[in-house]
Amino acid sequence: xxxxxxxxxxxxxxxxxxxxxxxxxxxxxxxxxxxxxxxxxxxxxxxxxxxxxxxxxxxxxxxxxxxxxxxxxxxxxxxxxxxxxxxxxxxxxxxxxxxxxxxxxxxxxxxxxxxxxxxxxxxxxxxxxxxxxxxxxxxxxxxxxxxxxxxxxxxxxxxxxxxxxxxxxxxxxxxxxxxxxxxxxxxxxxxxxxxxxxxxxxxx
Amino acid sequence: xxxxxxxxxxxxxxxxxxxxxxxxxxxxxxxxxxxxxxxxxxxxxxxxxxxxxxxxxxxxxxxxxxxxxxxxxxxxxxxxxxxxxxxxxxxxxxxxxxxxxxxxxxxxxxxxxxxxxxxxxxxxxxxxxxxxxxxxxxxxxxxxxxxxxxxxxxxxxxxxxxxxxxxxxxxxxxxxxxxxxxxxxxxxxxxxxxxxxxxxxxxx
DNA sequence: TCCATTTTGTAATGATCGGTCAAGGATATT
DNA sequence: AATATCCTTGACCGATCATTACAAAATGGA
Numbered sequence: 109x110x111x112x113x114x115x116x117x118x119x120x121x122x123x124x125x126x127x128x129x130x131x132x133x134x135x136x137x138x139x140x141x142x143x144x145x146x147x148x149x150x151x152x153x154x155x156x157x158x159x160x161x162x163x164x165x166x167x168x169x170x171x172x173x174x175x176x177x178x179x180x181x182x183x184x185x186x187x188x189x190x191x192x193x194x195x196x197x198x199x200x201x202x203x204x205x206x207x208x209x210x211x212x213x214x215x216x217x218x219x220x221x222x223x224x225x226x227x228x229x230x231x232x233x234x235x236x237x238x239x240x241x242x243x244x245x246x247x248x249x250x251x252x253x254x255x256x257x258x259x260x261x262x263x264x265x266x267x268x269x270x271x272x273x274x275x276x277x278x279x280x281x282x283x284x285x286x287x288x289x290x291x292x293x294x295x296x297x298x299x300x301x302x303x304x305x306x307x308x309x310x311x312x
Numbered sequence: 313x314x315x316x317x318x319x320x321x322x323x324x325x326x327x328x329x330x331x332x333x334x335x336x337x338x339x340x341x342x343x344x345x346x347x348x349x350x351x352x353x354x355x356x357x358x359x360x361x362x363x364x365x366x367x368x369x370x371x372x373x374x375x376x377x378x379x380x381x382x383x384x385x386x387x388x389x390x391x392x393x394x395x396x397x398x399x400x401x402x403x404x405x406x407x408x409x410x411x412x413x414x415x416x417x418x419x420x421x422x423x424x425x426x427x428x429x430x431x432x433x434x435x436x437x438x439x440x441x442x443x444x445x446x447x448x449x450x451x452x453x454x455x456x457x458x459x460x461x462x463x464x465x466x467x468x469x470x471x472x473x474x475x476x477x478x479x480x481x482x483x484x485x486x487x488x489x490x491x492x493x494x495x496x497x498x499x500x501x502x503x504x505x506x507x508x509x510x511x512x513x514x515x516x
Numbered sequence: 517t518c519c520a521t522t523t524t525g526t527a528a529t530g531a532t533c534g535g536t537c538a539a540g541g542a543t544a545t546t
Numbered sequence: 547a548a549t550a551t552c553c554t555t556g557a558c559c560g561a562t563c564a565t566t567a568c569a570a571a572a573t574g575g576a
Contacts, residue, residue: 112573113523132424135338138564148525149565155523159564210422217484218414218422220336234484265481265490266497272484273477277469280421280438280476286469293470296501316543317553342534352555353535359553363534 117155120145121169124162129208132219133163133226160223167226170212171233177201179240187248188298191241191267192291198271199287202278210279214272238268255299263299270294321359324349325373328366333412336423337367337430364427371430374416375437381405383444391452392502395445395471396495402475403491406482414483418476442472459503467503474498 123145127136138149138159145152156162178201181193202210213233221227241264248254254263274287327349331340342353342363349356360366382405385397406414417437425431445468452458458467478491 132336132338134336135424135426137562139562148523150524150526153565214480215422218419218480219424220339222339231485259493259496262493262497265486265493269477269481269494269498270473271477272480273473273475276418276422276476276480277473281435282469289463289466289469290473293466293501294473296503297497299500341532343532354537354554354556357535 113155115145115147115151118169120147120155121166125166125170125212126208128163128166129210129212129215133216133221133223134219136163160225163223163226164229167213167216167229167233171236174201175211175213175233175237179237182240182244187244187251187253188295188300191244191298192295195267195270195274195291195294196288198274199278199284199291202274202287203284209281211272211275214275215279217272218276234268234272237271238264241267252301254301258299266297267294317359319349319351319355322373324351324356324359325370329370329374329416330412332367332370333414333416333419337420337425337427338423364430367427367430368433371417371420371433371437375440378405379415379417379437379441383441386444386448391448391455391457392499392504395448395502396499399471399474399478399495399498400492402478403482403488403495406478406491407488413485415476415479418479419483421476422480438472438476441475442468445471456505458505462503470501471498 124141127140127144131137131140136159138152141152141162142149147155152162156165178194178197181197182190184190184193198211213230216226216230217234221230242260245254245258245260245263249256249258249260270290274290277290278287328345331344331348335341335344340363342356345356345366346353351359356366360369382398382401385401386394388394388397402415417434420430420434421438425434446464449458449462449464449467453460453462453464474494478494481494482491
């Protein structure tokens with residue numbers, strides 16, 4: 109039956125990701141993983157280890173591909189436009205047909221990963237988004253694109269929360285238009301350099 | 313041992329809620345529910361039906377108590393202050409000691425409720441928040457508290473997404489200060505009546 | 517051609533899952 | 547006091563879970 113591996117690991121990880129994405133870590137059965145990947149139990153265990161190890165591999169690949177894709181928009185010079193493009197890319201991504209709803213990382217974070225190692229890895233990947241956003245805001249501040257009084261950490265926390273809110277809303281059934289609305293309003297919170305006041309010292 | 317019911321249904325529902333809240337619907341085992349409530353399987357099934365029916369009862373009670381509590385702030389005359397008070401009440405509520413992390417409704421929405429009836433009920437409760445927020449924004453508009461060009465649905469969608477983002481962030485380990493930061497920034501998106509432009513027609 | 521290595525398919529294992537059932541005991545009604 | 551009704555207890559069921567063990571098979575190198 110074998111001799112040399114007959115499948116592409118990344119391809120299998122992508123297919124397995126769909127199952128975890130749809131059913132959650134605990135909800136994904138080995139049987140479902142077999143069906144989706146087309147591999148037998150033996151192959152899965154041999155190639156990736158047990159369920160937790162497989163999921164960790166899935167998480168890492170997801171973070172490196174789907175999760176990282178929208179972040180490329182942050183590299184454009186205009187910090188505000190970059191952030192907005194990132195959020196819109198996330199919304200577009202979620203609405204691509206034939207894909208499970210929501211975001212794998214957010215779903216898993218909110219779900220019930222019995223394995224502590226899984227929880228830790230998810231938290232690690234989510235923390236990375238926070239770091240990237242903080243760096244983005246810091247860059248905007250150092251290039252005088254936002255109001256000087258802005259708290260960079262607070263702003264990064266906000267947009268990270270918005271990203272999670274997008275995932276949660278989409279998982280709950282929101283369509284693309286609803287996500288676009290959320291982004292429209294969220295971008296109103298961006299502290300343009302023209303504005304006088306910083307964050308939090310609103311006189312109202 | 314028995315003859316007449318020896319427990320308070322609402323008390324049991326509160327205790328059961330903690331289990332579902334912590335472990336998710338699928339992750340909550342009957343054994344854990346027995347341990348938390350102090351009741352035997354028979355009593356649980358006799359009083360509430362099967363697991364799905366029990367969870368529906370839990371959801372309804374949660375929505376009527378914990379879920380509805382922050383909404384009372386919306387009734388104050390100042391629409392902006394009311395909304396901010398609601399969000400801060402949610403953050404305070406999540407950080408009360410000894411309670412599971414996140415929001416039961418959001419957790420369940422993101423998790424994997426195998427039962428379609430459960431999914432539907434969660435969606436129904438989450439839609440109610442959306443409706444309440446829409447009504448709140450409509451009231452703000454009719455009392456000239458926000459810019460006339462504001463899209464009420466979009467604004468309600470945004471703050472509903474923020475509320476879910478708060479739950480997701482808290483579930484992921486965020487502390488009260490982080491949630492306060494998110495709220496600080498989110499309130500910057502409120503379209504005060506003084507401002508000229510509406511939502512979405514930003515020239516940028 | 518033949519062997520060693522590695523994958524693959526299948527079966528079996530022990531644990532846990534949600535759900536059920538019969539037996540027993542306490543209360544309310546008469 | 548007797549009876550009927552309801553609740554509780556605990557054991558039990560089939561199904562499914564993740565995991566492991568093992569034998570069959572196919573390739574790569576000699």
